[in-house]
Structure formats: structure tokens, C-alpha cells
Amino acid sequence: MVYRFNFYPYSRPFKQPLKTHHGIWEKREGIIIQLADERGKNGWGEIAPLSWFGSETLQEALEFCRKLPQTLTLEDILEIPDNFPACQFGFESAVTYPKTRFLKETGFLSQGFETGFLRELKFSGLLPSGKAALQVFQTLFQQGFRTFKWKIAVYPISDELDMFKQLTKLILETIISETDKTEWVNLRLDANGGLSWEEANKWLSVCDEIKSDILKIEYLEQPLSVEQFAEMLALSQQYFTSIALDESVATLSQIRDCYQRGWRGIFVIKPCIVGSPRKLRKLCRENHIDAVFSSVFETAVGRRAALNLASELSHPKRAVGFGVEHW
Numbered sequence: 192m193v194y195r196f197n198f199y200p201y202s203r204p205f206k207q208p209l210k211t212h213h214g215i216w217e218k219r220e221g222i223i224i225q226l227a228d229e230r231g232k233n234g235w236g237e238i239a240p241l242s243w244f245g246s247e248t249l250q251e252a253l254e255f256c257r258k259l260p261q262t263l264t265l266e267d268i269l270e271i272p273d274n275f276p277a278c279q280f281g282f283e284s285a286v287t288y289p290k291t292r293f294l295k296e297t298g299f300l301s302q303g304f305e306t307g308f309l310r311e312l313k314f315s316g317l318l319p320s321g322k323a324a325l326q327v328f329q330t331l332f333q334q335g336f337r338t339f340k341w342k343i344a345v346y347p348i349s350d351e352l353d354m355f356k357q358l359t360k361l362i363l364e365t366i367i368s369e370t371d372k373t374e375w376v377n378l379r380l381d382a383n384g385g386l387s388w389e390e391a392n393k394w395l396s397v398c399d400e401i402k403s404d405i406l407k408i409e410y411l412e413q414p415l416s417v418e419q420f421a422e423m424l425a426l427s428q429q430y431f432t433s434i435a436l437d438e439s440v441a442t443l444s445q446i447r448d449c450y451q452r453g454w455r456g457i458f459v460i461k462p463c464i465v466g467s468p469r470k471l472r473k474l475c476r477e478n479h480i481d482a483v484f485s486s487v488f489e490t491a492v493g494r495r496a497a498l499n500l501a502s503e504l505s506h507p508k509r510a511v512g513f514g515v516e517h518w
């Protein structure tokens with residue numbers, strides 16, 4: 192099969208800039224790619240790099256696209272190097288015709304995908320850092336979200352611990368007043384690697400003190416830096432509250448590395464930057480990965496492909512972090 196290849200760079204500002212420990216992110220830039228097969232059937236994919244997370248840069252992805260010939264074969268696509276994970280994802284997602292047959296023959300399709308049954312997914316709503324979380328929580332709760340993620344390690348820990356008290360109080364009051372108390376809320380905290388050893392211990396002990404059957408601190412995400420794997424492994428064995436790795440497992444090779452080094456906790460997988468969907472399926476099939484799929488604020492093109500993978504591979508009890516539209 193030969194594909195005619197076109198690519199369309201885009202740049203779009205977010206409605207709300209994303210404030211994390213990494214800094215303030217105001218616009219998403221990426222590349223939409225089109226693969227037209229010999230029957231003229233179009234496949235679409237998205238290259239959504241996130242270089243501060245470990246993928247190639249937008250410039251490197253653009254350079255990669257510019258160097259490609261106008262026509263590509265499936266082999267060309269399957270040979271995209273591992274240091275271009277966002278390109279691997281974008282091109283492989285855009286492959287149309289032989290994909291199902293190819294994936295069937297190579298055993299990469301899960302049963303559900305073959306029968307066209309894509310599991311129903313639960314979504315997690317993203318709360319902005321700081322006090323703004325209180326207002327946004329109420330709006331998202333009304334919209335039906337029951338899993339929320341709050342960005343921390345943006346303001347001084349004493350302020351954030353105060354806000355955490357207000358947020359958990361608001362969550363409990365809302366569940367008790369708005370529901371018949373048979374529902375509960377999962378709250379995720381995401382430090383984006385921004386806590387010190389002492390702060391991470393403080394957060395985990397505060398979270399462990401929350402004993403409620405209607406509010407669960409689902410996990411603390413990437414409390415320490417990528418370099419502090421051993422410390423996070425130690426924390427995961429010391430506290431009741433779970434820990435999720437995110438920046439530490441941004442690409443396939445990092446997932447393999449952390450798994451081999453003994454991580455059996457939660458893996459946050461950002462499909463658009465992790466690399467080849469084919470290789471991700473294989474990895475999740477060969478290892479027991481407690482995966483939470485997560486957005487990199489891609490457009491609807493990347494989101495569709497990412498959610499397809501999530502419905503195949505994410506842990507059934509884990510909501511996916513694709514809840515909030517950013518445009």
C-alpha cells in the first residue's frame with residue numbers, strides 16, 4: 192500500500208492557559224497529517240509534541256515531515272525512529288486500509304476493537320492550580336464528573352494545603368447535599384515533579400489521613416523529578432495513598448525502564464507522545480500495566496486516536512484524563 196502524504200501545521204491558543212510546576216502553557220502547536228491511500232481513502236493523524244515532557248520538539252517534527260517524500264509505504268511508517276514518538280503516533284494513527292488486517296495478523300488488536308466494541312470510558316475533569324479549583328470543581332461536578340485532577344506544586348505548600356482543606360470540604364459538602372450519598376469522588380493531585388522530598392512526604396501523610404468512603408485521594412501524580420525514581424519507589428511502599436508516574440513514563444522506553452526497575456504502581460500514559468500505538472499495545476499486553484490515559488491537549492484528531500487506544504488498554508476502573516476541552 193502506498194500513501195500520498197500531506198501535512199498541515201497548526202497553532203491554537205487555549206481558553207485558559209495551563210499553569211503547572213513546569214510553567215504556564217498558553218497555546219497548543221502541532222501538525223495534522225493526511226495519508227491518502229490508493230483508493231483515495233483519507234486517514235488523518237495528529238503530531239502533538241510536548242518537548243518539556245520528553246517528546247521531540249515541534250521543530251524536529253516539522254523537519255521530519257518536510258524531509259519525507261510525497262508518497263510513503265506502510266514500512267516507511269513502521270520504521271519511524273523511537274526518538275520521534277509524537278510522529279510515530281501521528282503517522283500510525285493515520286494508517287487506514289491494512290491497519291485492521293495488519294493488526295489482526297500481528298495480534299495487536301484486542302477482542303473488543305475487532306468487534307467494533309469500544310469500552311465506555313469515564314472522564315476526569317482537570318481543576319486549575321490554586322483557589323480557582325473551587326469554582327471549577329462545582330461547575331464540573333454539575334456536569335457529571337466524579338473524578339478530578341488538581342495541579343499542585345505551583346504555589347507555596349502551606350497555601351496549597353489550606354486550599355486542599357477547602358477543596359476536600361467543598362467536595363464532601365457537595366456530595367452530601369447534591370447526591371443520595373451513594374456516589375463518591377476520586378481526587379487526583381498532580382505535582383508535575385515539583386515537590387521536594389519533605390513536601391512529598393507531607394502531602395502523602397495529609398492524604399493518608401483522609402478516611403472517607405465518599406472522597407478518595409486516588410493518587411499523587413509525579414511528586415518528584417524524573418531523576419528521583421528510587422525515592423518515588425520508596426514513597427510508594429511507605430504510604431497508603433497511591434503514586435502515579437507521568438513525566439517518568441512519557442515514552443515507551445521510559446515505561447519499559449520503570450517497569451523493569453520494579454514500578455507496579457500507576458502509569459499515566461499520554462498516547463499522543465508515548466510513541467507507536469502498535470508498540471504500546473504490545474507493551475501493555477506483555478506486562479501488567481495499571482494505565483491511566485491522559486491528554487496533551489491535542490485536537491479532536493489526536494483525541495479520537497488516543498481514546499481508541501484508551502478504550503482498549505486503560506485500566507477499567509481508571510477515568511481517562513481527557514475531560515476538559517481547552518479551545
Ligand SMILES: O=C(O)CCC(=O)c1ccccc1C(=O)O
Pocket residue numbers: 315316317340381383437484485486487488511512513
Ligand atoms: O491527565 C489529565 O487529567 C489532564 C492532562 C494533564 O494533566 C496534562 C496536560 C498537558 C501536559 C501535562 C499534563 C499532566 O498530566 O501533567
Ligand SMILES: [Mg+2]
Pocket residue numbers: 381383412413437438459
Ligand atoms: Mg501529569
